[in-house]
Amino acid sequence: MRDDDVFDRSRDITILELLDRVLNKGVILTGDVVISVADVDLVYLGINLMLSSVETMEQLKSGKTITGT
């Protein structure tokens, strides 16, 4: 497996986990405005262990690859 594969997979997992939480969990205000979010990745592939952080999200926003630990 190439290193690039690992990086891409870790990014997929992080973004999916993040979106799952922000869009589907947390306090629900009944009757709140529903917002559809375009371009959501639905890929489950992974390395064995990876931790997310604010830095990870900053990298995601800027489109850079990220490293797992």
Place this chain on the structure above:
Amino acid sequence: MILIYALLPVNNDQDALNLQLSELKGISGENLYIVSVNEIGAVASDVKAIEAISDRSCVLEYAEVIERLARQFTLLPVRFGSAMKSTDAIVQLLIRNRDEITDNIGKVSGKIEFGLKVFCDADKLSEELKEQSGRDSNVPAISGGENHRSVYREYITRKLQVHRQEELLVTYVDSVIDKIKVSLSVFDASCKFKKMTTASNIINTAILVKKEEKDELVIKIENLQTICPGLSFVLTGPWPPYSFVDFTVKHDTI
């Protein structure tokens, strides 16, 4: 409209909270502020049009605000897209739901959430269970030779094997969950399990542990990986306690 990011207690560290909010920006660069009543507050920012925040970069900005605040304060994340018309409406919401909010904040205080996904090689596992199903299924033999080998009998046999295979899969997944529970029993952890998200993602777990138990949790998951070499354990986090919000806020107007 006013977008709400999180609910949190505001009795302590008010200055630190104000400082933190002044250093952050909400979606579209809007200033963050707190609407509070009875020692409970909501972190909010104005939004010109709700349609303007419906893309993924806005979700990431929203999540980043919550995560940065969660590093310093105990809070309840609010689901993305929760907006109200006025600060008065938010105040009413906080008053009506004060007890539930306070109770839930108490449950997650000083704790962080992790996600644990367990993956398998779906084809390999399916093949193993198929073999086991074939061995274990006890379809009674019917005497009389080839005449009794009807399509109906073959159909029933296949159905029985599929059913048996499904039972074995559930039993197998339950046994992995038991291993996770045993492994986490040393913590005062709360866990939520979801089985069979996809064919290969057999378990999805949300784990809430004390902040200081983070390193030990990582070691426990690495040990689980060693115990179960045929599976892949993926740990993500720490997250704000998204999965451990246990109530729905009720309000009349938005």
